[in-house]
Amino acid sequence: MRSERAGDVDFVGSTRGLLEYVKASPAKSFIVATEVGILHLMSKAAADAELIPAPPSRRLQLQHLSYMRLNSLEKLYLCMRERGLPRSGLAEDCGLRALKPVQRMLELSA
Numbered sequence: 001m002r003s004e005r006a007g008d009v010d011f012v013g014s015t016r017g018l019l020e021y022v023k024a025s026p027a028k029s030f031i032v033a034t035e036v037g038i039l040h041l042m043s044k045a046a047a048d049a050e051l052i053p054a055p056p057s058r059r060l061q062l063q064h065l066s067y068m069r070l071n072s073l074e075k076l077y078l079c080m081r082e083r084g085l086p087r088s089g090l091a092e093d094c095g096l097r098a099l100k101p102v103q104r105m106l107e108l109s110a
Contacts, residue, residue: 014109015041022046 011021015038022030023045032039033054042051090098 012108014105017109018042019045022049022051 010027011018013021015034018032018034018038019041022042025046028048029050029052030042031052031054032042036053039051039053042049
């Protein structure tokens with residue numbers, strides 16, 4: 001996320017981190033590069049902030065993560081209770097590649 005201050009990126013973080021950053025920041029204008037659904041939550045957290053969604057790039061389409069919206073706490077609970085059922089069906093090499101950004105996200109949120 002970039003605020004009105006000069007520079008590259010001012011903040012990178014989880015959904016909660018983005019919300020807390022916008023609430024605590026003295027800046028009033030932010031360019032936000034994340035899933036657009038969070039913009040509503042951000043506008044509630046900082047009603048006087050101007051939130052500018054970053055345009056999606058061809059390589060990284062973050063503006064609409066339709067599969068992410070299908071997840072819920074209940075589905076996560078059931079998946080954990082049934083030890084991973086239903087399975088995602090990912091090939092092992094694809095799953096291992098997908099694990100790296102998840103681990104990095106957890107490192108950043110710690």
